[in-house]
Amino acid sequence: MKLTKTLLATTALTVAAGSAMAESHMASDMTLVSWGGAYQSSQQKAYVEPYQANNPGVNVVWDESSNEAVAKLRAMNEAGNITWDLVDVVASDAIRLCDEGLAMEIDPEADLAAAPDGTSAEDDFGDLLVSDCFIPQIVYSTTFGYRTDMVGDTPPTSVCAVFDTEAYPGKRALEKRPINNMEWALLCDGVAKEDVYDVLETPEGQDQALAKLDTIKDDVIWWSAGADTPQLLADGEVVMGSTYNGRLFSVIEEQDQPVAMLWDAQVFDLDGWIIPAGLSDERLARVKDFVKFATDTQRLADQAKYISYGPARQSSAPLVGQHAELGIDMAPHMPTDPNNATNTFLYNYEFWADYRDDIDAKFQAWLAQ
């Protein structure tokens, strides 16, 4: 009898304490989803810390799930319990989330800050607002890095060096998916830049791209995590490899490895925020306040102090300064810098939304052969 009473009392206390905690928890917590690593810490330093200095009541919780954000948001939506407040995703995922009704549409005029000179947010972001739900933060590029000590006296200047195993023997690291690889293969197989997607639409064009990739299939190490190529380059496992430009920056400048950038035919892509659909009014108000602050001109420029990705606002570009620890100018390391951007590609969102499943099936079947 006594035991039962004690047990009951304890349970009641726990439940009461638990729910009280959950409530106070809910009242000030904001869950941000990002990629982890250096990128997330740049967001923490550039947006979250200054925001919390002004709003000490808001507690930010990070969830490093951006990789599976689309799948997890869909699952949360089906379960009817959205636990995330703001999610960092690449533009193609933002488009899919918007298509699926999992992300909330935003109104750039009302929800985003205008530039300091009064330019509206819509004009400041310009073409980079690729979806009604997407709030861009950075422009990044997928490009190649190569070992300076493994290429002899003639360092590569063109992306086609990847397909030239005679001049540059050794393994190459490529991402284990068709996107970007198919385009580079066609470019180096004599297809003009403006025709690439017209060719890639046809089964013959897809075969052509795979045939070109087939010439180096035995020399490729396929990566699926962005950290793979930097590690493979640092170990000397590969002579060149594709990855995100910020990863290469950290290998070259922060870790001082004998690696150089091959900016040729870099593929621009965007990364930014989406607000999940179905947040309560209170949470929505809180997250909107944060996002307006975190994507203003100064905050986006500040982020470039910590990582070499270009700010998505035009008005932020002149404000990009020096690296917070290394003290070097960041502008020449931006993928958008004119010297780096002589030959670029913009990720074709519409094309890949349509052809992704089809070409991926062919690509994976080719890989498995």
Next chain:
Amino acid sequence: MADASVSEAKGGPMLAADGTPLKKSLSRALRRQKMRALALIAPLLVFVLLTFVLPIGDMLLRSIKNDIVAETLPATVVELADWDPEAEALPGDDVWMAFYVDMWFASERKEHTRLGTRLNYEQTGVSSLFRKTGRRVDRFDTDVYADQFVALDAAWENPATFASLLDSDAADALPVTADAWARWKDFNEEEGDKVLEEDVPDFLYTALYHDLSKAPQVSGPALSAAAAAVPGFETVSLPEQFEDADEDWMDPEVWKTIQLYSPRVTSGYFANAADMQLTPEGIQQRPENEQIYGTLFKRTLFMSLMITGSCILLAYPVAWLLANLPMRVANLLMILVLLPFWTSLLVRTSAWKVMLQQQGVINDVLVWLGLVADDARLTMINNQFGTIVAMTHILLPFMILPMYSVMQTIPPTYLRAAKSLGATNWTAFWRVYFPQSVPGIGAGSILVFILAIGYYITPEIVGGNTGTFISNRIAYHISSSLNWGLAAALGTILLVVVLVLYWAYDKIVGIDNVKLG
């Protein structure tokens, strides 16, 4: 007891102490016991049911579920059922009309892009087709009909006219309009608007024109006047409107795909999972350059068997040592076995990368010893070999532990007895010791094989292109392509394969021969 024997002596049924028949009393006692046992395991049962059986069942059902087409395009699906692609190149007016109304609601509710994504798995290009059309569908030139009806009689501008008309018997003559009106009312209710305060949307006028152009029997002055005027109306071609939005609507393949995936239950996912595809002519083999799942299933089975085999070979001597060495040494050895077990899976997999890569430890040593030339370093990772090595290492404890616990129960005296009766070392081991250790091998093999067949992190990291498993594709479809139906179909096939193998194992070896200790 005495009472019972007394009543038996009297010839009646045996009674318990309280006078009830003994049989009844016993069964009541037993039932109570059973209920108590059930109550004890109830938390576990409910837990397993809620967190395991239900979600997995739900996931497996997705492999055949295909509600989305019928729910997003309810009217189109009905009309399209009668379309025969052989007879007419494109669907008729009824389908276009139904599709216009369906698309209008779908785009308002933002469901059209979802459907586009779903159908894009079956036909490339449908995704952007739906997205583009959704943007255009409320800006079709069908306001022509609205203008003409209103010009004819200003009452047509008033939603009340539609309400009084379509909520009465007259609706029977106007089936498409009545259906569209009912959905329009529901839609406003969902949005919290009053239907009588909203402007009449263009598609209702279009539907009205569509119904009236078939010259139905109508009554009432307004409707009769409209019916008389309709043949003289300026018309808008719906197919042309859709063609303006995207010319792919003129492609019969798109309509065939919609028709093919109209049913609420589809075998399409399973066909895809078996390298085949659903076509109007039946299920057909996919072209060779798109076949992948058969290869991957075979590879997964083959490699899982290889891993199980190498685990048996490596684990047997270790388990034997563990069981036969003096306690202190055996404990030390046991810690060595368990240590990697407690280390993170990712760390162990990455460690193998460092060991096996071309600039890695093993290659460096081989080059230093002069066994391989510097420019001909061995490729030991990012292929099948690397996957088998890494996974064998990771799964080894699952083989050693059951073997060890079985071997511990084999009395060493048996071996000595065999030898004293004249058996050689080999005979004593093979005829006496080994048969008794088989249950441990069985338990370990089942554990390792079933774990291996569903593994995906290690093959993803060290598998390259020849060492990946079917589970890597399942993970891809769950988290990247979002084709959960296909992932569920692949998962179901994998589950069935495992169950069949388990059944075969039971037939050949016998599941009673498995011991975990």
